[in-house]
Amino acid sequence: MAATRRPRRLTIVLAPWCPHCVPLSVKHGRRLARELRVPLQILDIVRSRQEKVADRWVRDHGDASPDYLIPQVFLEWSDGSVQHLLTGFSEQVPRTDRAWRDLFASDWLRSVRSGSRA
Amino acid sequence: MSRVGSLPPVLRATLRSPGGKCYRHCDRPIREFHLASGLPGVWTVRACPGGVVSVTYYAEWTGRDPTRDVRRALERCTFPKRLVRSWDLRLATREGPELGRAAERFLATHPPRRGVRVVYWRVYPFKAKDGTERRLLVCRRRAHAHPVFFAADPAARRWGCPVCARRSR
Numbered sequence: 001m002a003a004t005r006r007p008r009r010l011t012i013v014l015a016p017w018c019p020h021c022v023p024l025s026v027k028h029g030r031r032l033a034r035e036l037r038v039p040l041q042i043l044d045i046v047r048s049r050q051e052k053v054a055d056r057w058v059r060d061h062g063d064a065s066p067d068y069l070i071p072q073v074f075l076e077w078s079d080g081s082v083q084h085l086l087t088g089f090s091e092q093v094p095r096t097d098r099a100w101r102d103l104f105a106s107d108w109l110r111s112v113r114s115g116s117r118a
Numbered sequence: 119m120s121r122v123g124s125l126p127p128v129l130r131a132t133l134r135s136p137g138g139k140c141y142r143h144c145d146r147p148i149r150e151f152h153l154a155s156g157l158p159g160v161w162t163v164r165a166c167p168g169g170v171v172s173v174t175y176y177a178e179w180t181g182r183d184p185t186r187d188v189r190r191a192l193e194r195c196t197f198p199k200r201l202v203r204s205w206d207l208r209l210a211t212r213e214g215p216e217l218g219r220a221a222e223r224f225l226a227t228h229p230p231r232r233g234v235r236v237v238y239w240r241v242y243p244f245k246a247k248d249g250t251e252r253r254l255l256v257c258r259r260r261a262h263a264h265p266v267f268f269a270a271d272p273a274a275r276r277w278g279c280p281v282c283a284r285r286s287r
Contacts, residue, residue: 065185065208069238087210090173090238091135091164099216106215106222 005079007112011041013054013062014071020088020096025071028100035104035113036075045070063087071096124158125179129234132221133160133177133212140166142243143253143272148172151258153265155191159184163256163265170272171254173240177212181232185209188237196267197280201241201254210236246271257282 010033014021026042033040043054058064061082062072073086086103089095103109125133138148146166153161159178165171176188185207193199212234214225225233241254252269257279266281 063209063211065204067205067208069208069210084211084213086213086216089135089210090175090208090240092138094137095135102218102222103216105219107219107226108215108222 004115005077005081007036007038007075008078009038009041009076010036011043011057011074011076012071013043013045013057013074015045017046018070018088019093021071024093024097025073025088025100028097028104029073032073032104032109035109038075057082125160125177125234126224128220128224129177129179129217130160132217133162133234133236135164138164138172140168140170140172143170144168153195155264157184157187157191161191165256168272169255169257171241171256171267173238175236175238177234177236179232179234181230182235183209184235185237188239192239192267195264201267201269202239206239206241208238208240210238212236241269244269255279 010029012025012029014025016022029040043050043057045051045054057074058068058072061074062084063069069087069090071088072084075083075085077083086099089099136150139145140148144166146168148164148166150162150164153163153174155161155176157176157178159176161174161176163171163174176184178184189202189207192202196202214222214233225231243251243253246252250271251273253272255268255270255272257266257268259282261282266279268280270278
């Protein structure tokens, strides 16, 4: 088995005007970063420099469209790989909230915390 | 399961999103209905009782991006078809952990591993040349082979469905 890999950083691509993003996904993102014991990186697409980086993340690892959905959440691992975790639900804000809650209750998160996903 | 890409009940159930109100139009509850498209996945339209469309989304259990097929299918039932723009089509991948435990376990135990791809079509209100507002509406008269999408002024007394002629509010 390869060397043990660990979560390294959580990244959220968002915009401050998006109700799926702020405050909802910032709040949940902070909690997830805490649970994974990793720093949280926020890429705000309203700021042009961050937007360029965000576009690259979405294009390389996420759900790319000409006017892509936000928020998009990614987890970087110590081996350099990037995992797309969540894209906001366009239906309504409570649905995105439910997705975050399901993520917190997921088998995946339990296994990452226990180290079995490494 | 009947077709490749079709959604099994456990995935269908978790993707349902009832509730919500018609934003900045009538504030009445949003209703969901399904659209027959010939594509293997499930197409859902969220609209108010007056026919103003909030969003439509197509969901397929697949490893590929179905956006191109969705666009073609939408163009067939939208008048004029230039209303369907790439800019308004947005892709989302549902991996499993964010879909609830039942869906997560289903996806984890049914290889090949692939998520659910969802393509949203949301047309934001826009201004016509005369300055009045236009919104995306849907006409579901039984005379149509499929629902008809078109843009109209939701404040007008009558809307003109381009296929079945006039339809009152």
